[in-house]
Amino acid sequence: MTATEIKKVKALLSKPKNIVIVTHWSPDGDAMGSSLGLYNYLLLKKHKVQVVTPNDYPDFLNWLPGNKKVINFSADAKAATLKVAKADFIFCLDFNSLKRIDLLGQEVAKSDVPKMIIDHHLQPEDFADFLLHDVKASSTCELIYDFIELLGDKKKITKEVADCLYTGIMTDTGSFRYPSTTARTHTVVAELIKAGAENGAIHRLVYDNNTENRLKLLGYCLSEKLNVIEEYSAAYFYLDQHDLEKFNYKKGDTEGIVNCPLSIKSVQFSAFFVERDGIIKISFRSKGKFDVNKFARDHFNGGGHANAAGGMSNLSIKETIAKFIEVLPAYHKQLSVKKK
Numbered sequence: 001m002t003a004t005e006i007k008k009v010k011a012l013l014s015k016p017k018n019i020v021i022v023t024h025w026s027p028d029g030d031a032m033g034s035s036l037g038l039y040n041y042l043l044l045k046k047h048k049v050q051v052v053t054p055n056d057y058p059d060f061l062n063w064l065p066g067n068k069k070v071i072n073f074s075a076d077a078k079a080a081t082l083k084v085a086k087a088d089f090i091f092c093l094d095f096n097s098l099k100r101i102d103l104l105g106q107e108v109a110k111s112d113v114p115k116m117i118i119d120h121h122l123q124p125e126d127f128a129d130f131l132l133h134d135v136k137a138s139s140t141c142e143l144i145y146d147f148i149e150l151l152g153d154k155k156k157i158t159k160e161v162a163d164c165l166y167t168g169i170m171t172d173t174g175s176f177r178y179p180s181t182t183a184r185t186h187t188v189v190a191e192l193i194k195a196g197a198e199n200g201a202i203h204r205l206v207y208d209n210n211t212e213n214r215l216k217l218l219g220y221c222l223s224e225k226l227n228v229i230e231e232y233s234a235a236y237f238y239l240d241q242h243d244l245e246k247f248n249y250k251k252g253d254t255e256g257i258v259n260c261p262l263s264i265k266s267v268q269f270s271a272f273f274v275e276r277d278g279i280i281k282i283s284f285r286s287k288g289k290f291d292v293n294k295f296a297r298d299h300f301n302g303g304g305h306a307n308a309a310g311g312m313s314n315l316s317i318k319e320t321i322a323k324f325i326e327v328l329p330a331y332h333k334q335l336s337v338k339k340k
């Protein structure tokens with residue numbers, strides 16, 4: 001963002017406004033952390049603020065300050081639509097294509113008020129007036145910290161804001177271990193802890209929140225469903241509706257499962273397929289150079305980051321997996337293990 005653009009945003013936000021913050025479908029820790037972090041900051045600046053999510057998010061994020069005030073479009077489209085229609089500034093966080101917010105996207109597109117995207121995903125679409133975008137940023141939460149700093153309000157970060165931003169940085173960096181974690185990330189995190197973020201408690205609230213069913217589902221995935229294709233250093237697994245019912249699935253239970261196969265030394269590419277509401281949702285992860293964003297875009301109508309992306313399929317689960325296996329040989333060169 002240029003200094004002139006920052007000046008413009010600062011001027012627009014200099015008087016109390018009706019602000020709506022929207023984030024992507026199936027919000028994760030970074031989506032909710034950035035939305036509620038910015039929400040708590042803007043409240044301090046005397047704005048009226050409403051966070052609107054396209055659908056529900058997992059229980060392990062329900063403790064975030066401001067959570068109770070969030071409107072979920074899928075549950076209450078009328079209230080959400082009204083808020084968007086009345087907004088005089090809209091922030092779009094942790095996504096950059098209106099497709100990612102489903103039907104809520106039509107309402108955002110209808111509004112002609114200033115919009116700002118703050119995001120770290122690849123290939124942003126051009127639907128906003130302001131863009132704070134950095135694919136190298138660990139998380140949108142890190143960019144919200146930058147944004148507050150650019151507005152000259154670093155000192156105004158409260159414990160509420162800090163707890164939210166810490167959460168998203170922690171979840172999007174896999175607890176500070178992905179290569180997206182930079183010296184800057186650690187500097188920001190240090191500042192957030194100084195501002196009151198309770199790092200130890202946040203880890204427990206987010207990660208030690210399993211139900212017995214969830215842990216058993218994870219065990220079942222790993223022992224019964226995991227397929228490793230040595231030839232392509234790839235691993236995949238799937239859960240169908242029957243599997244989910246067996247373990248009394250609730251939202252968030254499959255979060256992070258896709259990362260597990262990457263802990264196998266030889267596996268560079270992991271795919272996880274889950275049958276939900278009649279469609280197949282897919283998560284892709286890689287370690288090293290294999291670009292799952294491109295893979296998801298090219299074959300499964302999705303996108304994301306180079307090492308973490310998602311997509312979907314309208315085929316049956318069997319057909320989707322057959323398609324996945326069918327396209328793998330095209331990546332033989334990138335994925336084949338270099339024998340020493």
Ligand code: 5GP
Pocket residue numbers: 024028094097100282283284301302303304305308309310311312
């Ligand atoms: P997850 O596998 O955790 O759902 O998503 C991994 C990453 O890919 C996240 O950054 C998420 O925002 C992005 N992502 C997930 N699904 C999609 C999709 O269908 N389209 C696009 N463009 N990005 C996705």
Ligand code: MN
Pocket residue numbers: 030031094120139140172
């Ligand atoms: Mn993110």
